[in-house]
Amino acid sequence: MMRTISMMRRAAAVALAVVMTVSMAACGSQSTAADTQDLVVARSLETTDMLPATGYSNGDIWAIQQVYQTLTRNKTDGSGVEPGLAESWQESDDGLSWTFRLRHGVTFHNGAEMTAKDVKFSIDFARTARDDKPWQFLFEAISGVDVIDDYTVRLDLSEPWAPLLSDLSMSAISIMPADFAGMSETEFRSHPIGTGPYKVGEWKKGDYIRFVRNDDYWEKNRPRLNSVTFKYVADANTRSQMVQSGQAQIDEFPTAVSVSALNKTKNVHVASFPSTSLIWVNLNNRKKPLDDVHVRRALAYAIDKQAIVRAVYYGQAESANSMLSKNLMGYSKDVKDLQYSMKKAKGELAKSNAPKHFSLTIQVQSGDPEKSMLAQILQESWKELGVDVTLQTLDSTTVYSNRTSGDFDVAMFEMTNDISDPDEWMQYMFSSSANVNSGYDNPQVDDLINKAAADSDRATRLKYYAEVQQIIADEAPEIPLVYKPGLFAVRDQVKDFTVTTLGEYKLADTTIARE
Structure with a gap:
């Protein structure tokens, strides 16, 4: 084992030398996006699927969370949930039904108002078993969804289910417009519509997905960025180079060996999140x-x-x-x-x-x-x-x-x-x-x-x-x-960038300052 560790150390030293060389070359660089509110995140995982129920890897999930929202949402520290698209809820005495009251005035990206009809469609779609739905098991306890009125929906359960409120924060059960807003499922996959702070602007599979600001987002004065681009870059050294040169403002998951060098790079720091x-x-x-x-x-x-x-x-x-x-x-x-x-x-x-x-x-x-x-x-x-x-x-x-x-x-x-x-x-x-x-x-x-x-x-x-x-x-x-x-290499110009304990990128509050 000692020979193995020595070999690994030598490999790590080579990787560190590459990062330090790039770091020195990049010290005088200025971000090409320094005067804009357009954020580029170099990501280690590709976004391959934007349909909530079938999105599988973190490359999908963390992108879906920018476009769609759920009835409940996770607290930043991962300790529980808070109101999301549902502003309140009540459990029945026997634990077999839950009534959710929806927010008024929430609109989808196509301008249509979100109602209980959309919630029922979305939950029924997520809980209906299909081979390509990896998260359907989370919703098996839901036996029925009833629309009480435009802003009230009741979920019936086959048995009391302790994780329900947490399950409803899962990206797979995000709220979509009923009947895919008149599109086929295939069409909707390529043109997703949610209620989130960002809309899909351009998606080049295998390369990047670009989100643009939803000007009609229900949380006032949010989002603050014009756009967010998730750029798929599998190679860790390349991602670090992009942040150091200003081609990207955030590098998702820099290697541990590169942290010290990145922290010594002008205008760059490594943020660590639980x-x-x-x-x-x-x-x-x-x-x-x-x-x-x-x-x-x-x-x-x-x-x-x-x-x-x-x-x-x-x-x-x-x-x-x-x-x-x-x-x-x-x-x-x-x-x-x-x-x-x-x-x-x-x-x-x-x-x-x-x-x-x-x-x-x-x-x-x-x-x-x-x-x-x-x-x-x-x-x-x-x-x-x-x-x-x-x-x-x-x-x-x-x-x-x-x-x-x-x-x-x-x-x-x-x-x-x-x-x-x-x-x-x-x-x-x-x-x-x-x-x-x-x-x-x-x-x-x-x-x-x-x-x-x-x-x-x-x-x-x-x-x-x-x-x-x-x-x-x-x-x-x-x-x-x-x-x-959670380690992220971040240019100093990026402000209020937060990643929750559960991995969600909270980008509605993020801004970019002049360097």
């Missing part, structure tokens, strides 16, 4: 020998997370003990993970049905030096167990599509929760129908997750969630690596 981010290893439990719990435990024991924190993240992350984010309700600090021990790793492998030598392929997202370094560390660590690891570099869209189809052995991902309740994370990551498609199937885990969602008592829910986390830690269907803050 986050639910977890970097983790996804194992395909359907494939041999990963279907053997002893093999998975061996792989987990063979990972030195503390070394990863030092070598890859330069102390700007922390070792993860649980597959649930530490900044999310339900996280248990008492979960005992499989801490690094090559002796225990070899002991677990000896108990398995795996051959003495077997092969695995790790799929790695291109342009992400941190994930590349992680993959190399895993490759070297698992080599000591007699595992022949091949690294396969693919673009992020392919890595995600392979996960959906189950076409992978091992992959690494970054997970953030989109709502304030852990139910999304629990179902998405650990249930037998989990969208991470690990193939893990444990009826006890399914039962605990369902019990937690149906119970309104917080202490009881926390107990169930702690049990789930320990089972996952013991059986290692997925392996947590590190918890990360």
Whole structure:
């Protein structure tokens, strides 16, 4: 492992030298957008889908949130929800129905007023099962939606459902105009209409999506920018260069090794926000020998997370003990993970049905030096167990599509929760129908997750969630690596840029000052 860490350090030094060279060259540069209110964000993930119910990755979700809105919305610190398009709500005594009163005077981007009819259409569309709707499981407890009047809607439930208010803040259940405003679903995908602070101005898939200000937005004096462009740039070094030269004002997720150099660059600083981010290893439990719990435990024991924190993240992350984010309700600090021990790793492998030598392929997202370094560390660590690891570099869209189809052995991902309740994370990551498609199937885990969602008592829910986390830690269907803050390289001219703990970009308040 020491040889691996040394190799990683040398690779990191090269990357740092590149950043510092660009930094020195950029010190005298002025932003080309210094005198405008047009923001460019260089993003690591592409926006591929703007239909709320089918949008999948953070590349989609964080774009959808600029255009659409939901009945409830997350608080900035991720601690709960506050009124969104619904200004108030009331739960029935039996917990089986909720009545929501809508804001008056909210209009869609096409000028039509939002009413309860639009809310019913949107919720019914989101909760109707379809193979391309990855978040439909969040809305299964909703059994019916009734329009009471133009500004009142009632949701009926099949059972009491503790996460409901949080579920209604999910981008997948954003409010759209009824019947797609007279368009077909296909047409609406290309010409989305919401109630949010920004409208889609231009969308060049594979390159960028540009949002323009919604002058009729219901929150007064918002938004303050003329436009926001999400520019897809997979390569981390290129994103840093764009911010340093002024081609972009924000770089999403600069590498940890570049932070010090970026903070020394004139007119640039690195902003750090609390986050639910977890970097983790996804194992395909359907494939041999990963279907053997002893093999998975061996792989987990063979990972030195503390070394990863030092070598890859330069102390700007922390070792993860649980597959649930530490900044999310339900996280248990008492979960005992499989801490690094090559002796225990070899002991677990000896108990398995795996051959003495077997092969695995790790799929790695291109342009992400941190994930590349992680993959190399895993490759070297698992080599000591007699595992022949091949690294396969693919673009992020392919890595995600392979996960959906189950076409992978091992992959690494970054997970953030989109709502304030852990139910999304629990179902998405650990249930037998989990969208991470690990193939893990444990009826006890399914039962605990369902019990937690149906119970309104917080202490009881926390107990169930702690049990789930320990089972996952013991059986290692997925392996947590590190918890990360949300890091962004930002030009100093950008003011009031905030990212919530749940990852949403709060761009309605953002402005750009003259440099």
